Amino acid sequence: METTTTTTTSTSTKRCLVFAVNGQRFELFNVDPSTTLLQFMRSQTPFKSVKLSCGEGGCGACIVLLSKYDSVHDKVEDFSVNSCLTLLCSVNGCSITTAEGVGNSKDGFHPIQERFSGFHASQCGFCTPGMCVSLFAALVNADKTNRQEPCPGFSKLTVSEAEKSIAGNLCRCTGYRPIVDACKSFATDVDMEDLGFNSFWRKGESDEVKLGRLPPYNRKNATCVFPEFLKKETTMGANLDSEGYHWYSPVSLEQLQSLLQINEANDGTSMKIIVGNTGMGYYKELVRYDKYIDLRYIPELSIIRKDPTGIEIGAAVTISKAIEALKEENEVEFSQEAKLVFKKIADHMEKIASGFIRNSASVGGNLIMAQRKHFPSDIATILLSVDAILDIMTGQKREKLTLEEFLGRPPLESKSVLLSIKIPCWESSRDVSCDNYTKLLYETYRAAPRPLGNALPYLNATFSAQVSLCKNSTGLMLKNCRLVFGAYGTKHSIRAREVEKFLSGKLLSIGVLYEAIKLLETLVIPEDGTSSPAYRSSLAVGFLFEFLSPLIDSPVEISDGLLNGYNSTLLFKNSNQELDQFGQTKFPPLLSSSKQVIQLNNEYHPVGEPITKTGAILQASGEAIYVDDIPSPKNCLHGAFIYSTEPLARVKGIKFKPGLSPDGVIAVISFKDIPGVNLGSKTVLGTEPLYADELTEGAGQRIAFVVADTQKNADIAANLAVVVYDKENLEPPILSVEEAVERCSFFKVPPSLYPKQVGDLSKGMAEADHRILSAEIKLGSQYYFYMETQTALAVPDEDNCMVVYSSIQCPEFAHDTIARCLGVPGHNIRVITRRLGGGFGGKGVKAMAVATACAVAAYKLQRPVRIYVNRKTDMIMSGGRHPMKITYSVGFKANGKITALKLDILIDSGMFVDVSPIMPMHMLGALKKYDWGALSFDIKLCKTNLPSRAAMRAPGDVQASFIAEAVIEHVASALSMEVDSVRNINLHTHNSLDLFFASAAGEPLEYTLPSIWDKLANSSSFYHRTEMIKEFNRCHKWKKRGISRVPIVHEVAMRATPGKVSILRDGSIVVEVGGIEMGQGLWTKVKQMIAYALSLVKCGGTEDLLEKVRVIEADSLSMIQGGFTAGSTTSESSCEAVRLCCNILIERLVPLKERLLEQMGSVEWETLILQAYLNSINLSASTLYVPNSSTMRYLNYAAAVSEVEVNLITGETTNLRTDIIYDCGKSLNPAVDLGQIEGAYVQGIGFFMLEEYNTNSDGLVIEDSTWTYKIPTVDTIPKQFNVEILNSGNHKNRVLSSKASGEPPLTLAVSVHCATRAAVREARQQLLSWSGQNESDSTFCQLDVPATMPVVKELCGLDSIQKFLQWTIGKI
């Protein structure tokens, strides 16, 4: 691929691909048409801010702003698109703006980037460029509107738009709240007081002061200048030299027909019609097409035509454009009903994918995917209900079909083209025989894990009906019903005709509704293999009930006028939801004002200051460099893993699928190519082979490494590889913990890592009034979902040396592993790590193998080799959290005091030990948060043939926190007591804490949990809200609320950590630490510590030292014994290490300073350092901080109150509010700690409520993409999120009295799960009452983790509606 960056217009431009990136011109010749914009930008341009994270449109890391010039109207259109699916040839004539183009360090940062930094909205920074571009696109478009001019300093964007602007962007670190605040700070209608903690102002300052401190914004900042040289290019798209690019952009139907004809005649060439190419995000075809036909320039496919009969939408019209057209004021006078229908369709379309996908995805492409491949389409469902008509062209033949006919046909031939879709006006099908009272009801529904979209629905539905008030009764009569259901595991959307027929002409009553529902149950049945089939069917019933029941409850009210804007909120009309003038629900902002309370501490200035994260602004502009951003050295090759899909089998060989020989493959490397020991990881706890030798021990195990000329070719080759297995005479694999027990297959836990039992279990059990025996819980896994997947680059050096750049949390261990694997001495290897795009434990042991695989390949081929593991492979190979099975027996008194707890825990460690032996210690550290009286446990690490599990943020602690709460809730349920009282009575006293934790318990004054517990009850109005919730639940049938207050005690341990501080001649300071910066703010805290510690030299200019410090990348040869960055304490250990270094330097500098003071009266830092150089004082100090063994372990305390609302129809749980108080000691940096608390908590919500990470029966991970794995998004976090960081004063054994914040807050998220369980309990009680049982429900409900919508709904009763109707009929 050739690139020129000339700014003159070349004579050849007419035939070549021309576009601009950040104003720079690019002309390309001979592009492979399957090249994506992202591939091009990352490999051929300096613009690395476009990050690859999922490659399938599901995360937003790769967003760019695309600008198109319309020469006819002299207008520029700007919109965000994902660059990972956008094909390069499709941007011909366009201008692209990346985060670097929005602002950068040379030309000046943009206020968006400055505010992201100042609102502490960037942690690892991998999502940040995409976030900034998403917001930029929203600003550009809002400021183009003719809305009222905003006040100076603001844009025309509204708060609601600001929140939604990043709805399709994933962030795994921050928890979103600060990102949303940064976005809202631009909104015209923002209340500045609502914006959260930031570095610009303090709460309470006036709006003028606040605005004055914000990096200024004006309209100029939201202008995207379209390069003049591009305007001069001839019409976009149509001018590509099709020979060179194999890319055709026909501009008429005739041209299209002849292209298709030629293709048909020309046997053997494959061709693909495309519009936005977003379909590739789902289908990820591996076939290479010989040519592409871009439909976007054919006028018939791009029209939007409105006439009194309806709206016709060209098939190539994007979903965004269709929404706009459906919503806009029309010149054509449509009826109220037609407008209502159009608006509802548009509202539903706004939940399809995310804004940036809708900006390129076409309506036609969606329907074709639904028709040909049974894609679970929303558009098919909503358009089926309005009898949309499709215009189809096959050769010369044109056909008009109803959508129903279209969907029902066999898959459309590849030569057929969908031209347009007509949405008829409701009038055109109106039954004129109906009387005047007739009104149209039209509603669409969608149940999906994310309310705002970016998640496929479990089921979608659209209903329409004409209703009329019967003259002789108060009832309503239904006519012309249309009931459409889709996406539930059906080939395509369907009409429930039998139910429609049944309802037509009937006077609505409970009985009729019941019969309709019974009929519907037999029709909406998901196909075999669909997940949660019963749940999906129950949604169909639920939505129909939601649609019709208000008509029975309040027919007169409805006929009196609400019909025009009828919507389902009628069902929830007591939910305090406001309606706007159209009768639509007025949605409050997604997130309401949250409170952050922080106590600052000046004692060790600038330690304790909430300074912004080092490098945040570079992260926002995309200039921060991650491993995959390092330019490829000359001759660089790329690798991809071939992994096992079998749990236990002999590997006989690897070949490529017949007839599909992959391009560019250089080598396939297996265990046979390893020069030293077959080692993929090595820690003190055990080893793991780099590649399976003769035997693979589990699905997902590395078998080989394909090396090819590009990453794309390597990935394709790995996909095409077929591993030949042989299972003859092998024992069956172990695929469950139960089987591991049967076959005594365990990993050993060294006695020093096995915690001690507490008290006398038999005595405790004997003291109990009640006992629960052998209750069981199962917990699943969780995937890290770091935004940057595993990556490394190995570069061979002279004399058998190797430099490896690795995204790893423990370079020291990768270093050792690589040396042994290559069979060279340690000093031949250098592992370098600058920053990680998220780690969360997943870039520990598993990252060693990635770095080692590259090193082995580079060593063998003597060429640089790199890998950027694709998301699917990463999800399959990385392991994730440990699943486990827990059996508990508990004894307790009648007042709820627990006297004894016995636990049998079977942990599935998978095929390799990894760091599993730390699990028992971690689990007990968190489990002992309550005084259990006596505590006895048996924890086994089961060795299975399942994925090898690794440590994930709060490993074992989060499961233990859950187990503790499950036990408490079980006891409360058995005693019919308030759960909160059972928690209260079992909280530790300092004495019992001492008994359970020995030396880690610290002094009585350090035990702050009881005061946090009470303080939180007050600050969150816990008791008052508990009462209000009772009232809410009494008044609401289909929504139930729950609230829960949960404490945590979380034990952590300090580890030995090195540090090195050097002062350069100009007074600047360079620092190396053992800890790795992965978003947690380690470098920032280290810088603050250096500035504080060196200021103790007490000379002039030390107040500016912070600016003089640079922490540099970790280099395993320069800084040995770096250890693991894990366990929450590496920041403080690194701080302590550099503090000790600074003390050494101060000791060396002070005598000189005293001498200079005497001579000169005053001395400045720069002078002091210069003199130190002249006097040959050693200005570099290094140390290994080794914590005191008696005080290295300590406890962290916090508590959370969460309130949720469960929708009993869909099982959706909304987190209404969370309040946290977290004891940080004297926080080293409260802004960083706040970010850790919020981010960890939201990751915990993922574990407890959303993220399913399962394997198939062979142990192969099945949730392996953003389509199936759903981390929290901006619409699934607490709507109100209040966090207080408690400064609990002096802790003499801690680093400057500070405490950890990285992991413990994650375990607080159990409060959301407990609150959900409380709401579910209410629902079950109600369900029982409908069965005629009014006594309280004494059975304990085990709510699974994650408590996804299907799980919650199942517990609330999949047939709750049927039960309710039966009960109601019984009463009549």
Ligand SMILES: Cc1cc2nc3c(=O)[nH]c(=O)nc-3n(C[C@H](O)[C@H](O)[C@H](O)COP(=O)(O)OP(=O)(O)OC[C@H]3O[C@@H](n4cnc5c(N)ncnc54)[C@H](O)[C@@H]3O)c2cc1C
């Ligand atoms: C992350 C993500 C989330 C999504 N979420 C949802 C969702 O929640 N609900 C939902 O309904 N959809 C969803 N989609 C699907 C999305 O709507 C479709 O991918 C999109 O509409 C396809 O349009 P396109 O222009 O990109 O089609 P392309 O990808 O360009 O084409 C798709 C297919 O249709 C063919 N084709 C396209 N146009 C025509 C035509 N006019 N005539 C004949 N053949 C044609 C192509 O050859 C190709 O086979 C999602 C997509 C992504 C990437």
Ligand code: FES
């Ligand atoms: S990488 Fe493009 S959306 Fe995820």
Ligand code: FES
């Ligand atoms: S800061 Fe968003 S993913 Fe790390």
